[in-house]
Amino acid sequence: MQDLGAVLQTALKLMLELDDSLLEIIFLSLRVSLTATLLAAMAGFLLGAVLAVWRFPGRGSFLVLLNALMGLPPVVVGLMVYLLLSRAGPLGDFGLLFTGTAMIIAQWLLVTPLIAALSQQIVADLMLEYREQLLSLGASRWTMLQTLLWEGRFSLLTVMLAGFGRAISEVGAVLIVGGNIMHHTRVMTTAIALETSKGNLTIALALGIVLIVLAFLVNAAVTFSKIYAKRLYG
């Protein structure tokens, strides 16, 4: 076992040098997780808002299912996407297995229920406050949905951050559908798992620190924008 101080020192050196292979892994991680989060936000916000604004038969059961899906195990999602995209699977002809797209699909499936369930709660709370006023102003259901999503934008940004956190930190799904192929589908979490299993704790730790710093920077940028906007608009 290497000395922790020495490992940290080497890790920081690696980070500061930012060699090409490390940068490649960082950028792929960001590309996959940001894309998956943005796509999940589009679907999740809409789904959550529809469930908050409309009443229809089976809505309660759907909400229970959605809340349950928030805890979907990443390896199970990975396995499902693997079966869908493998040569023998229904989407095998597209040749997406072991590509960045497959990883985006897997993360999208993981993050969408989380964003949808949290958005539903936020929009439902706003609905209690705004419903009568918006009806009085002559808003249709669809206009109400759009308005409430915009009114909840600051809280929904936090929901997106939670989604991004789940996406960037998961390893099981991307490992199964991406395959952790160097220069192709290796992302930070899969690289950390691989390097740890090989005993290269220095590189694993460096990647871990970069992952934490990236998550911190993304969160800080969004949080400060949110605080500034809230000061302006209340």
Next chain:
Amino acid sequence: MAEAPDWRNEQACVPDGKPGIFPLRVTGVSFEVAGHYLLDDISFELGSGPLTVILGANGAGKSLLLKICHGLLSPTRGAVNWQSASKVRVRNSQAMVFQRPVLLRRSVAANIDYVLRLQGLAKPERLRRIDACLRMTGLSHLGRRGARVLSGGEQQKLALARAWAVRPEIVFLDEPTANIDPSATLFMENLIRQFSRAGTKVVLTTHDLAQAKRLADEVLFLHQGRLLEQAPAKQFFDGPENPLARAFLQGELPC
């Protein structure tokens, strides 16, 4: 305190050549929650002219009645009918200001623009109306500020400006000055009078006798969900027929 500007020339409530939506007929309206009648068999008719004040103690059912007239709630029994058969026409001819207005998390001007967009108005007309409404409510200098960071009085003025922007034939005001200071209250009352003089039917709820005396042309007195008296303001305040109304005016109404 600044006088509310005269904006009679700004308003033409009833579109030219189209019949108005009045009278409003409320027939046998009751509203029941868990076996308890919050409104009980209320009937009255409102014409387009006088400023109507719905007067009553807290819990009399004033706000509930206003929401039913405005179409936000459906009565358990009875009906609310307008002269006009067109539901769209009736909806677009009304506005309501709530006791605690819900303003959107956007600028003051954008709050007014929102409702004008819903009415499908073109941008030049929207800009003209926003400018007019802000000037009339004394909020021009706050047009770009966030609506939710305004003071309570400014928020209520904005709510009134937003209601006014659509040029309604009738505006329902639910205790619009309940949460604001006396100076802002007087400013609001001046605006409300201007609305009424400009031809907009104003229906206002209050439990404030002094305010009712200052504003009302006609009074509907509500007590524990029942309409006990409808009379011209002078007649009502000089000598109400109903003993409970008399007790209310003397501050002796039992709860």
